Amino acid sequence: xxxxxxxxxxxxxxxxRAARHAAEIARHIxxxxxxxxxxxxxxxxxxxxxxxxxxxxxxxxxxxxxxxHEEILQNAGVAYTVKVKHGEPGSAVAAYANEFxxxxxxxxxxGLNKLQEFVLGGVSHKVAKRVxxxxxxxx
Amino acid sequence: xxxxLSQLKQEWFGNVRGDILAGLxxxxxxIPEAIAFSIIAGVDPxxxxxxxxxxxxxxxxxxxxxxxxxAATGAMALVMVTLVKDYGLQYLLAATLxxxxxxxxxxxxxxxxxxxxxxxxVMVGFxxxxxxxxxxxxxxxxxxxxxxxxxxxxxxxxxxxLLPRFTKAVPSPLVAIIALxxxxxxxxxxxxxxxxxxxxxxxxPAFFIPxxxxxxxxxxxxxxxxxxxxxxxLLESLLTASIVDDMTDTESNKNQEARxxxxxxxxxxxxxxxxxxxxxxxSVINVKSGGRGRLSTxxxxxxxxxxxxxxxxxxVQIPMAVLVGVMIMVSVGTFDWASIKLMKKNPLTDSIVMLxxxxxxxxxxxxxxGVMSGIxxxxxxxxxxxxxxxxxxxxxxxADKAIYEVNGQIFxxxxxxxxxxxxxxxxxxxxxxxxxxxxxxDESGVGAIDRIVMKFRENGKxxxxxxxxxxxxxxxxxxxxxxxxxxxxxxx
Numbered sequence: 001x002x003x004x005x006x007x008x009x010x011x012x013x014x015x016x017r018a019a020r021h022a023a024e025i026a027r028h029i030x031x032x033x034x035x036x037x038x039x040x041x042x043x044x045x046x047x048x049x050x051x052x053x054x055x056x057x058x059x060x061x062x063x064x065x066x067x068x069h070e071e072i073l074q075n076a077g078v079a080y081t082v083k084v085k086h087g088e089p090g091s092a093v094a095a096y097a098n099e100f101x102x103x104x105x106x107x108x109x110x111g112l113n114k115l116q117e118f119v120l121g122g123v124s125h126k127v128a129k130r131v132x133x134x135x136x137x138x139x
Numbered sequence: 140x141x142x143x144l145s146q147l148k149q150e151w152f153g154n155v156r157g158d159i160l161a162g163l164x165x166x167x168x169x170i171p172e173a174i175a176f177s178i179i180a181g182v183d184p185x186x187x188x189x190x191x192x193x194x195x196x197x198x199x200x201x202x203x204x205x206x207x208x209x210a211a212t213g214a215m216a217l218v219m220v221t222l223v224k225d226y227g228l229q230y231l232l233a234a235t236l237x238x239x240x241x242x243x244x245x246x247x248x249x250x251x252x253x254x255x256x257x258x259x260x261v262m263v264g265f266x267x268x269x270x271x272x273x274x275x276x277x278x279x280x281x282x283x284x285x286x287x288x289x290x291x292x293x294x295x296x297x298x299x300x301l302l303p304r305f306t307k308a309v310p311s312p313l314v315a316i317i318a319l320x321x322x323x324x325x326x327x328x329x330x331x332x333x334x335x336x337x338x339x340x341x342x343x344p345a346f347f348i349p350x351x352x353x354x355x356x357x358x359x360x361x362x363x364x365x366x367x368x369x370x371x372x373l374l375e376s377l378l379t380a381s382i383v384d385d386m387t388d389t390e391s392n393k394n395q396e397a398r399x400x401x402x403x404x405x406x407x408x409x410x411x412x413x414x415x416x417x418x419x420x421x422s423v424i425n426v427k428s429g430g431r432g433r434l435s436t437x438x439x440x441x442x443x444x445x446x447x448x449x450x451x452x453x454x455v456q457i458p459m460a461v462l463v464g465v466m467i468m469v470s471v472g473t474f475d476w477a478s479i480k481l482m483k484k485n486p487l488t489d490s491i492v493m494l495x496x497x498x499x500x501x502x503x504x505x506x507x508x509g510v511m512s513g514i515x516x517x518x519x520x521x522x523x524x525x526x527x528x529x530x531x532x533x534x535x536x537x538a539d540k541a542i543y544e545v546n547g548q549i550f551x552x553x554x555x556x557x558x559x560x561x562x563x564x565x566x567x568x569x570x571x572x573x574x575x576x577x578x579x580x581d582e583s584g585v586g587a588i589d590r591i592v593m594k595f596r597e598n599g600k601x602x603x604x605x606x607x608x609x610x611x612x613x614x615x616x617x618x619x620x621x622x623x624x625x626x627x628x629x630x631x
Contacts, residue, residue, distance in 0.1 A: 040385075042386050042423055042426060042427055043423070045382055045385040045386040046382050046419065046423065047475065047477050048385065049378070049381045049382045049385055050259065050262055050263055050266065050378075050382075050475055050478075051259055051263065051477065051478075051481065052259065053259060054255070055381075055384075055385070058385070086385070086386050086387065086388060088427070
């Protein structure tokens, strides 16, 4: 069980918390692997291109955001790969999970209230609804 | 440079379903914008619609960034306002043609390379100014007309922003337009419509040469506009291309895109359309809707023309108030809100460049002038920043010797302070100036070194320069008077 874990990461504290849980689960399962999936929102592309000096800076900063997650998994001795995709985060995570048939999705929750959820749209909620496997929402 | 056939096939037919669907969505989103931008430019809606059709179709074939949407744009419309007001449509078409020619030339001169010289803060200033101007252009269409106009603007904004919370199956601006146009037709409200500001002809564009005298006088009128249009068009197009590159994780050919924009504008000018360029908002919509290939842009252009031919009678019934709502959404989406928050974090000079770019665009209503001023200002800031040279004196034994370490760029802007950094009357016999961490860039730099060496010599000290890097050494050898072993420095 849970041999193939998908960790949805965006570099926020919530997703780093989620990484700890993913590492803890994977640590106890032999031959398990974690896919760190970083989805860059389309609107983020626009603001990155507009604000950052070059594509090299953008790539550097993006990989820097994923570093804490990688360190957590490394320290736990868990095998992992990093995937970067562009799109709407909720749909992209769900699509990836379903396409690669992962056994578990671990995702951080921003802890939005009702109004924020209505305006911003809850990513973890969306993922939980669309993914076919168990989803762990880390609060 | 020829594309391989399989790559071309991939760019056209690699994503047929996604491209057709996204193209349809974009076509619907383009119609209100093309009409509104025509109204901003002061021309008939058909000028923007024909332009959008020609540009989208031509760029689908000739562009360097598959999946990017080009059509009539606000940025270009704003540049042409005074040309249209003073000289009329025919001169606009001629300027559009010339814009195309200039852009093709710039494309062959590899203009793509020069994009990196445009600072980010100028780019941010560009989009913010564009957003503000698009918003300001809407004001006359809804302020102080009547209460029902305000009501319709508010209603369209409510639909545009709230509907996506319930369904994303249909684009909310389209729903706002259809629903509120329907209400107007049914209830016969006292609202100005698109038809009051121009007419829609349900016909394909026809080829004609702009009716202007082919004289030097004409060229003098249209050339400044064509230059501005070329700059603005390429700037927005190449910026959009970079955004689409990142969104789709693919690369594009920026110089081919520049030439494609040129061809597209020539086509627009010859078929009664105004100059256009790539659109950030529409390209984002296209990619979000699943568009990736050239087919999406082609579908957007052709469907737009088809809809106008079929539905032209209804399009003129769209109330201006609803169009204003859509345009407010466009300006809110164009404005870079993150830049306000970043002003606290970014270096002050970056924020100044951004604000000055915005201010100049708003004052001149010309994005090209704002961009040029922004580039100039940030170049000056850059020169000021790197003109700080640090000279550090090292204490050494024996005390008869002084060693100065020079750190920084020695050039015209830095030399005045640089010369003042030395103590010429110190009680030593030997002075060593170490240039290991410095670079001498120009004649002024060499002149400054001359002055320093001579001043030390006047005070009876022997000077030696060490650590000059190869290019600096060459420059000093070629230009310096004091440092050459043979001849004496002049004035001594």
